[in-house]
Amino acid sequence: MTAISGINTGYTNPLEQVEAKDDVMGKDDFLMLLVAQLENQDPMNPQDATEFTSQLAQFSQLEQLANANESLKGLAAMSSEMERMSALGLIGQDVVAQTEQFHFGGEAMQLGYRLETPADDVKLYILSETGSTLTTISARETDPGEYFIDWDGYSDFGMPLEPGDYSLVIKAVDEENKLIQTDSLIKGRVEAVDMTGISARLETSGGIFAMDKIEKAGMAL
DSSP, X not given: OOOXXXXXXXXXXXXXGSOOOSSSOOHHHHHHHHHHHHHTOBTTBOOOHHHHHHHHHHHHHHHHHHHHHHHHHHHHHHHHHHHHHHHHTTXXXXXXXXXXXXXXXXXXXXXXXXXXXXXXXXXXXXXXXXXXXXXXXXXXXXXXXXEEEEEOXXXXXXXXXXXXXXXXXXEEEOTTSOBOOEEEEEEEEEEEEEOSXXXXXXXXXXXXXXXXGEEEEOTTO
């Protein structure tokens, strides 16, 4: 058989035409690779149709994933902006946060608890940052629900506590003296909004709380 000379003249590896800008191949790089394969294929051994169809399907999937990723980024940005606007709208309103950590500013405040099932005895414990019990409050309400107690800021020894950070721990037991599920609730008025982080944080009279800790908001709380 007579050899056909020059049939591969100018043939280059298509991979060399795609510069590796980073470790992740984007849809533009993928498309450039397909075009390079077609332009530089060996006429005596053309690209297999089945393989080429498979590559096109892969490109279509890659493009769909890229578009979906961009859509998700847009939704995340929109959600974050809506959260910030909602946070700003809470300034001057009372909110309830589900958390044990709170800040005492020196004035009377409302501390709360939530019971999922009936209790026989409920006590609220206010702890210092080191974990010492400073104040013990016996709650009257033991039925399932949410309740708040006005706390004057005094310890069990009748001394006013210093402004600072404290913890509210709820201990509730049933008739068999078994612990039951409870949640600590802190009520405070929103004074400002910290928007320097990824998500907005409410600066209240009862402490600084992330938006995902806020359960209720409104002037009628």
